[in-house]
Amino acid sequence: xxxxxxxxxxxxxxxxxxxxxxxxxxxxxxxxxxxxxxxxxxxxxxxxxxxxxxxxxxxxxxxxxxxxxxxxxxxxxxxxxxxxxxxxxxxxxxxxxxxxxxxxxxxxxxxxxxxxxxxxxxxxxxxxxxxxxxxxxxxxxxxxxxxxxxxxxxxxxxxxxxxxxxxxxxxxxxxxxxxxxxxxxxxxxxxxxxxxxxxxxxxxxxxxxxxxxxxxxxxxxxxxxxxxxxxxxxxxxxxxxxxxxxxxxxxxxxxxxxxxxxxxxxxxxxxxxxxxxxxxxxxxxxxx
Amino acid sequence: xxxxxxxxxxxxxxxxxxxxxxxxxxxxxxxxxxxxxxxxxxxxxxxxxxxxxxxxxxxxxxxxxxxxxxxxxxxxxxxxxxxxxxxxxxxxxxxxxxxxxxxxxxxxxxxxxxxxxxxxxxxxxxxxxxxxxxxxxxxxxxxxxxxxxxxxxxxxxxxxxxxxxxxxxxxxxxxxxxxxxxxxxxxxxxxxxxxxxxxxxxxxxxxxxxxxxxxxxxxxxxxxxxxxxxxxxxxxxxxxxxxxxxxxxxxxxxxxxxxxxxxxxxxxxxxxxxxxxxxxxxxxxxxx
Numbered sequence: 268x269x270x271x272x273x274x275x276x277x278x279x280x281x282x283x284x285x286x287x288x289x290x291x292x293x294x295x296x297x298x299x300x301x302x303x304x305x306x307x308x309x310x311x312x313x314x315x316x317x318x319x320x321x322x323x324x325x326x327x328x329x330x331x332x333x334x335x336x337x338x339x340x341x342x343x344x345x346x347x348x349x350x351x352x353x354x355x356x357x358x359x360x361x362x363x364x365x366x367x368x369x370x371x372x373x374x375x376x377x378x379x380x381x382x383x384x385x386x387x388x389x390x391x392x393x394x395x396x397x398x399x400x401x402x403x404x405x406x407x408x409x410x411x412x413x414x415x416x417x418x419x420x421x422x423x424x425x426x427x428x429x430x431x432x433x434x435x436x437x438x439x440x441x442x443x444x445x446x447x448x449x450x451x452x453x454x455x456x457x458x459x460x461x462x463x464x465x466x467x468x469x470x471x472x473x474x475x476x477x478x479x480x481x482x483x484x485x486x487x488x489x490x491x492x493x494x495x496x497x498x499x500x501x502x503x504x505x506x507x508x509x510x511x512x513x514x515x516x517x518x519x520x521x522x523x524x525x526x527x528x529x530x531x532x533x534x535x536x537x538x539x540x541x542x543x544x545x546x547x548x549x550x551x552x553x554x555x
Numbered sequence: 556x557x558x559x560x561x562x563x564x565x566x567x568x569x570x571x572x573x574x575x576x577x578x579x580x581x582x583x584x585x586x587x588x589x590x591x592x593x594x595x596x597x598x599x600x601x602x603x604x605x606x607x608x609x610x611x612x613x614x615x616x617x618x619x620x621x622x623x624x625x626x627x628x629x630x631x632x633x634x635x636x637x638x639x640x641x642x643x644x645x646x647x648x649x650x651x652x653x654x655x656x657x658x659x660x661x662x663x664x665x666x667x668x669x670x671x672x673x674x675x676x677x678x679x680x681x682x683x684x685x686x687x688x689x690x691x692x693x694x695x696x697x698x699x700x701x702x703x704x705x706x707x708x709x710x711x712x713x714x715x716x717x718x719x720x721x722x723x724x725x726x727x728x729x730x731x732x733x734x735x736x737x738x739x740x741x742x743x744x745x746x747x748x749x750x751x752x753x754x755x756x757x758x759x760x761x762x763x764x765x766x767x768x769x770x771x772x773x774x775x776x777x778x779x780x781x782x783x784x785x786x787x788x789x790x791x792x793x794x795x796x797x798x799x800x801x802x803x804x805x806x807x808x809x810x811x812x813x814x815x816x817x818x819x820x821x822x823x824x825x826x827x828x829x830x831x832x833x834x835x836x837x838x839x840x841x842x843x
Contacts, residue, residue, distance in 0.1 A: 364827075534742050
C-alpha cells in the first residue's frame with residue numbers, strides 16, 4: 268500500500284473519453300462523449316461535432332453564457348441526468364486569476380467538467396509524537412463519501428467568495444471555529460487533480476490552509492455535515508492513508524501534502540518526488 | 556517584476572539544443588549538441604549519432620560506467636572543456652530512489668547533464684512581521700553567483716550521503732550549526748528545475764528543510780564560502796526576490812516555496828497555481 272495510489276486514483280482521467288467544451292475557441296470544460304448527445308436537445312446553445320462541444324457564437328459575454336448554461340442545467344435535470352439545482356453558483360474563470368467566463372450551478376459542474384476551486388483546512392496542535400490533527404467523520408447521509416473521514420473544514424468556493432472568505436465561512440459553519448481563531452490560519456499551498464466520475468469529471472483545485480488550534484479548543488459541527496470530530500496523530504492519519512480507504516478520496520492528498528510539509532514524509536521515501544509532482548498537476552491529463 | 560520570472564529563468568532549457576545521453580536505452584543525461592563532438596575523442600566509450608550520445612554496450616555495470624565517464628572527464632579537462640576535478644563524486648541513479656547507474660565527478664555533472672540532488676535549509680525565527688530568515692552573502696571568490704545572497708545552508712549530495720546526512724554535514728560546515736540544533740530541522744518538500752548553462756545544463760532537485768533557530772543562535776561560516784550572515788524578514792526577502800536579482804538564481808525558488816508554505820504568498824495571487832506547478836516540475840522540458 269502506498270501514498271501514490273491515492274494520487275493515481277484522483278487523477279484517473281482519460282481525455283480520449285471526453286470532448287472539450289469550448290467557448291470562443293478556449294477550452295472551459297470537458298463533457299463525456301457518451302453524455303454529449305444529451306446536449307443535442309439545446310441546438311441554440313451548443314454546436315456538437317465529433318471533436319468538441321462548442322458554445323454557440325451567438326452567446327456573447329458572461330451573462331449570456333450563464334443564462335444559456337443555466338437553461339441547459341434545467342434541461343439536464345428534467346432529463347434525469349442531474350438531480351436538482353444546488354442553488355450555489357460557481358464562478359468559471361479563464362484560468363486562476365483570469366476573467367469570469369460564466370457562472371454555473373454547482374450541480375452541473377461535473378457534467379460540464381468545469382474547473383472548481385475549494386479550500387481545505389488542516390486543524391492541528393502539537394501532540395506527543397509530532398502534530399495531532401482534528402479529523403471529522405462525514406455524516407452517513409452525505410451524497411459524496413458518506414461516513415468517511417475528512418479535514419476539520421472543507422468547502423467549495425461559491426460566487427463572490429475568494430479562498431480566504433470561503434475558509435472563514437466554512438470554518439464557522441462546519442466546525443464552529445470562532446473568527447478570532449480562524450484568522451490565524453495561513454495558506455500553505457494548493458493541490459490539483461482531474462478525475463472521471465459517473466456524471467462527468469472533477470477538475471479540482473484545493474487551496475490548503477493550516478491552523479494551529481489551542482489546547483482548549485474543540486471543533487463542533489453546526490450544519491449536520493460532520494457526525495463527530497476526533498483528534499488523531501498525524502502519523503496515525505498517514506498510516507490510515509497508506510493502508511486504508513477510510514479518508515475521503517481527495518483528503519488523502521491533503522494529508523500527504525501535510526505530511527511532506529511537516530517532515531513526516533521525508534525525502535528518503537522513494538516516491539517523494541513523484542508525490543510532490545503528483546500533488547501539483549504532474550498527473551493531470553488533457554492540457555491546461 | 557514577478558516571482559514567476561525566476562522560475563522561468565531556472566527552467567530555460569530547450570531540449571532541441573541537446574542530445575540525450577543514453578545508457579542501455581535509458582536517458583541518464585543531456586549533452587549540448589555543440590559539445591557532443593568533444594566526445595568523438597572517446598570512441599570506445601561513446602557511440603555518437605545525430606540523435607543521441609550512447610554509452611557503448613561494452614560498458615556494463617556501474618563500476619565500468621564510473622571508470623569510463625571518469626576517463627572522459629579527465630579527457631575533457633585536458634581538452635580545456637572542464638577546469639579540474641572537484642574530487643567529489645555524485646551518484647547518478649535511475650530516478651530518485653532508483654538503482655545506482657554510475658558515479659561522476661561533480662565538475663562533469665553539467666557537461667553530461669546528469670540529474671544532481673542537493674539540500675537547502677531555511678533558517679528562520681519569529682520576527683516582528685512574520686518569520687525572519689537567516690541569509691548568507693556568498694564569498695566574492697565563489698565561481699557560481701559570487702557576492703549573491705543565499706540560504707543559511709545549501710550543498711550538493713555527494714557519494715554515500717543521503718539528503719539528511721548532507722544537511723547535517725553542510726549545516727556544520729557552512730553555518731556552524733551544532734548537531735543538537737540541526738537535527739530539529741525538518742523536511743518540507745523539494746524543488747525541480749532544468750536550466751541551460753554555457754558548459755551544458757543543470758538538472759537539479761533541491762530538497763528543502765526548515766529550521767526554527769533559537770533567539771540566542773547566530774550562524775557563523777567556517778569554510779570561507781559565506782562572507783557574512785544577516786537576519787532579514789521573510790517579507791523583505793520576498794520583496795528582493797520580486798524586485799531584484801540579489802539572490803542566487805535557485806535560492807529565489809526556495810524563498811518562493813517558503814513564502815507559499817508560510818502564508819506570505821497567498822492563493823489570491825494570480826500566479827499562485829503557476830508558481831506551485833513551476834516549483835514542482837511543471838516547467839521542466841525534455842521528459843523525465
